[in-house]
Amino acid sequence: ADVPETHWAASDIARATELGLFQGVGGGKFGLGRPISRAAFATALTRLFGWEEVRPGQPSYTDVSPDKWYYAAVETLLANDAVAASSHTFRPDDELTRGEMASMLVRGLGYTSLAGVASGYESPFSDITSNKGFIIVAHDLGIVDGVGEDRFDPTGTATRAQVATILNRFCEMIGA
Numbered sequence: 001a002d003v004p005e006t007h008w009a010a011s012d013i014a015r016a017t018e019l020g021l022f023q024g025v026g027g028g029k030f031g032l033g034r035p036i037s038r039a040a041f042a043t044a045l046t047r048l049f050g051w052e053e054v055r056p057g058q059p060s061y062t063d064v065s066p067d068k069w070y071y072a073a074v075e076t077l078l079a080n081d082a083v084a085a086s087s088h089t090f091r092p093d094d095e096l097t098r099g100e101m102a103s104m105l106v107r108g109l110g111y112t113s114l115a116g117v118a119s120g121y122e123s124p125f126s127d128i129t130s131n132k133g134f135i136i137v138a139h140d141l142g143i144v145d146g147v148g149e150d151r152f153d154p155t156g157t158a159t160r161a162q163v164a165t166i167l168n169r170f171c172e173m174i175g176a
Helices: 009-019 038-049 070-078 100-108 114-116 132-140 160-174
Strands: none
Touching: 009 160, 038 070, 038 100, 038 160, 100 114, 100 132, 100 160, 114 132
16 A cells, blocks of 8 residues: 555566565555565565575574574575575664675575676676675676666665565566
């Protein structure tokens, strides 16, 4: 109910919802204009890739307990190498950054090594300081765009509408 038909992401939001990638924020609302949490993105990615959920007896992260709604999604991302395993925390309630979004998508595709190579390439964006190879690969695949003026805004918050659009681009890329 909170997505006008004239909104730039209306069709992507509708499609992402049809695909079951998003369930909304309750009350028949998508959460337009809201940031997406790392936990919600983990859930959307698990659904997107169709990964079988992983529920280990012992949590891999100190801040993700088995009683949380996102536990299986976060563990599934880790099991499928969509997140780096170097940290003891996942920060599930933190807002997802645009750089993290690109990194998790590219890792989920299994292109971590390619991102390592791409990190040595010239970037189409002037503001990338981390996750460079992941952002370049995601951009070259046509999954992500910048925010204008040669900028990607890697530390900026990813909104639910942006994520719906990017996940739809991904689905189109793989022919889903």
